[in-house]
Amino acid sequence: MTHPFFADIAPVQYEGPDSDNPLAFRHYNPDEVVMGKRMEDHLRFAVAYWHSFAWEGGDPFGGQTFQRPWYPQDAVENAKVKADVAFDMFDILGAPYFCWHDADIRPEGDSFAESFDRFQGVIDYFEDKMSTRKTKLLWGTANMFGHRRWMAGASTNPDPDVFAYAAATVKMCMDATHRLGGENYVLWGGREGYETLLNTDLGQELDHMGRFLNMVVEYKHKIGFKGTILVEPKPQEPSKHQYDFDAATCIGFLRKYGLENEVKLNLEQGHAILAGHSFEHEIAVATAEGMLGSIDMNRNDYQSGWDTDQFPNNVPEVALAYYHILKSGGFTTGGTNFDAKLRRQSLDAEDLIAGHIGGMDICARGLKAAAAMLEDGGLEKALADRYAGWATPEAKAMLDSDFDSIFARVHGGEIAPEPRSGRQEQLENYVNRFV
Incomplete structure (x- = not known):
């Protein structure tokens, strides 16, 4: 079913660089051929469910600013309304993919069993919608950082019961990703780190994290999941000392625990900046080791020094990122996920469409510039x-x-x-x- 939230917004069309229509693509033409491949097939855009639909517009100093028809998000029926709106937006954008955390798509229950049942109900709803839509699942993942149970980590938690809860949560999310035909499964250890060594056995936590990730790979093969397992580096947020600080750190970790042939990286532009790197640096490190899987595209506010998750608007940065991606052969199972959110003053449904249009156009310009540089051969x-x-x-x-x-x-x-x-x-x- 459709929902009136986007009722007045038509599917976005490519109108070319001279268009003055704010809800048209000026550079992203999905059928344009770049280096022998359709632009849509190069970029493989995905919409992030968490930022686009679950985020309520809060910041560290103030709460909700958005008013959405699927609020409050603690109601099962509203989760279906949220899904109706989400798939309407995927259709409007012509988005080939989307991504989710479990907590984005279902209300938290009073027990794991209740949360599981609610989650399964939404997955049923997704499966029905996907049967008649173009949009596929780029990847699923588990939110193991938001709830207070994760305050001391998930796989690295000093409490073995939390480790067990994390394992059950990832199994649930991997099963759903497999069922929906997801092309990857992502793990971001949002609380896999520590605040102080005074209460931390760092060596034991790393060993538990390594064993957990091996369990993920073992389960992948057990259920016959053909997608790629990805880990996502990120420094300092929210833990002071993240175990997954940057691409090089993650590659070293994967090698230590024998996972270098089983797991690749999902790299985010904003995380690269927080680590003191450029996005092209992180991509080049991963491609040099044959371990680039996918990317989260966004940008940070360079004055704030924090992960602001804004839509990309810097063509040179994006071009250099895609230069290294194209140079390495391009995406296989990965793609370009917009891990980006509106500003908390951008209240309208139209803003949500416009943000993605701008990001898709910037990526299209970057991709074409990267392809032109490779074809010219000057840098090589x-x-x-x-x-x-x-x-x-x-x-x-x-x-x-x-x-x-x-x-x-x-x-x-x-x-x-x-x-x-x-x-x-x-x-x-x-x-x-x-x-």
Whole structure:
């Protein structure tokens, strides 16, 4: 069924860069072919259920600002209204995918069994809607950070009963993701970290987290889930010391616990900034190790220093992110999830559509710029020139030699290096030609 929340908003169409229609795509043309593939198939956009429908407009200093027809969100019938509105929006945007946490889509019950039953009812409702819609499930996940039971972590909790509750919750969410044809399953350890070492056995917590993730992989194979298991790095929020700080930290963790061939990364732009990195850095780290799975696209307010989850609006940042994604071969099961929310003063249904239109257009511009740079080859040529010395027989042989032989060459005057320019400004100017 449809709901009147979006009653006056027509499906969004591509009208080209000269359009002045605020509810039209100016750059995102799903059927446009870029590097031999449709734009929609490159970008694989997903709508985040939590920000678009579950978030009520609060911030650390004030509560709800939005008034939505599916509030209060503690009523089962309202969960169905929320689903009606969500699938209407997916249709309006032509969104190929969506994503959810369990807590976004069902009201919390008085027991796990009651929460489970409510969750199953909504999954039934989703399955019925998806049977007649284009939109598929990019990934599901479990919210194991919001409720007070998770205040000391989920898999890393000092209480084994909380570990058990987490395992049951993830099983429930993995089963639902599998049932709905989800292409990935994500774990973000929102409270997997610590506030103080005075009450923390760090080694034991990491071992429990490693065992938990191995259980996830074991269960994936048991039920025949063909999607990708993803972990999502994030620093400092909300735990002071997150165990999943950034891409490199997560890759090291996965290798330690023998998971490097089973689990990939879901990287978020805002999390990269909080870790002191750029988004392109995190993507490049993951692609260098063959461990990029999917991305959450958003942006932070650079003045606030916090994870503000705004819609992307910076074409150069987005272009460089997609440059590394395209260079590595593009997405397989992953995609571009808009982990982005309206500002708390953006009250209207139209604002929700406009935010996604803007984000999709920015990503389309970034994708086309990235493709143009790759096809032009300027950055690749600059890299090849800079590292050309390592292609010589002498340099290759040096990597198989030892310090004594290298010392002899340098001491004998055979080697006397002179620094060469990194040409950073010229390369930045090159990028600016495309964005």
